[in-house]
Amino acid sequence: MPFTVVSFHAHPDDEALLTAGTLARLAAEGHRVVLVTATDGGAGLADPAYGAGSRLGEHRLAELHASARALGAARVAWLGYADSGLDGAEPDRPDPEAPGGTRSTFTHAPIEDAARALAAVLREESADALTSYERHGGYGHPDHVRVHHVGRRAAELAGTPLLLEATVDRDLFAPAIRIAARLHLLPRDLSASMARAYTPRRELTHRVDVRAHLRAKQAALLAHASQTTGVDAAAPDARGRRTVAVLGRLPRPLARLVLGREWFVEAGRAPGWPLLDDILASLRR
Numbered sequence: 001m002p003f004t005v006v007s008f009h010a011h012p013d014d015e016a017l018l019t020a021g022t023l024a025r026l027a028a029e030g031h032r033v034v035l036v037t038a039t040d041g042g043a044g045l046a047d048p049a050y051g052a053g054s055r056l057g058e059h060r061l062a063e064l065h066a067s068a069r070a071l072g073a074a075r076v077a078w079l080g081y082a083d084s085g086l087d088g089a090e091p092d093r094p095d096p097e098a099p100g101g102t103r104s105t106f107t108h109a110p111i112e113d114a115a116r117a118l119a120a121v122l123r124e125e126s127a128d129a130l131t132s133y134e135r136h137g138g139y140g141h142p143d144h145v146r147v148h149h150v151g152r153r154a155a156e157l158a159g160t161p162l163l164l165e166a167t168v169d170r171d172l173f174a175p176a177i178r179i180a181a182r183l184h185l186l187p188r189d190l191s192a193s194m195a196r197a198y199t200p201r202r203e204l205t206h207r208v209d210v211r212a213h214l215r216a217k218q219a220a221l222l223a224h225a226s227q228t229t230g231v232d233a234a235a236p237d238a239r240g241r242r243t244v245a246v247l248g249r250l251p252r253p254l255a256r257l258v259l260g261r262e263w264f265v266e267a268g269r270a271p272g273w274p275l276l277d278d279i280l281a282s283l284r285r
């Protein structure tokens with residue numbers, strides 16, 4: 001039986017980094033996949049050729065549509081918020097197309113308003129499942145933490161039966177972070193925050209095998225062209241290849257290793273070993 005899964009994200013490119021394999025697998029199995037982004041990613045680091053603010057946001061939303069095509073997603077929706085920035089300090093953005101001429105950042109908007117907007121999509125789609133983010137918001141970007149809270153509330157408002165929170169298995173990268181910290185390769189506050197990022201293995205419910213869908217996942221990553229090069233404001237000459245570009249171009253054997261699994265915590269399900277591979281397991285009972 002085909003189900004409808006709404007996948008909620010903070011910025012265009014998060015869907016590719018965190019959930020692309022799972023979404024491609026669901027679409028390939030005949031389920032309806034809907035992507036929702038809270039923000040247009042207008043504060044993201046990008047090549048200046050893409051502009052900034054609303055102009056960059058337009059590019060990034062177009063890239064999200066390209067990513068959706070690569071994954072087989074049926075629809076893309078934007079909740080209409082501006083990117084709050086890495087430190088959450090971005091001001092609301094003047095925008096003649098926004099109601100009142102100003103576009104609120106995601107973190108300035110009340111959780112309840114955003115949850116109502118997401119719940120409207122869930123109801124329209126008669127969604128069987130929602131994916132959002134675990135409680136740390138990954139590495140703690142304020143928009144990602146917000147996705148967690150808004151996702152929980154929206155699922156409650158719409159009565160969506162299944163809520164899955166996307167994450168990464170912290171036990172996979174924790175040893176590398178500890179070594180880097182001991183060798184003083186990372187600033188102390190960064191290594192401390194990485195030690196708390198994502199989810200320890202004992203709290204996970206799902207580890208999804210997406211190795212058969214890496215072609216779609218890597219195409220989704222590379223769809224985010226504005227994010228494949230970035231300019232660091234503090235070091236404008238250090239124009240490097242960014243995460244999405246590196247992951248999108250990994251040769252297949254390495255991609256199987258690095259991109260071949262995705263992790264979730266299902267709300268209300270006791271964590272346990274072995275981890276489930278089927279994110280819709282709870283709907284099939």
Ligand SMILES: [Zn+2]
Nearest residue numbers: 010011014141
């Ligand atoms: Zn993001």
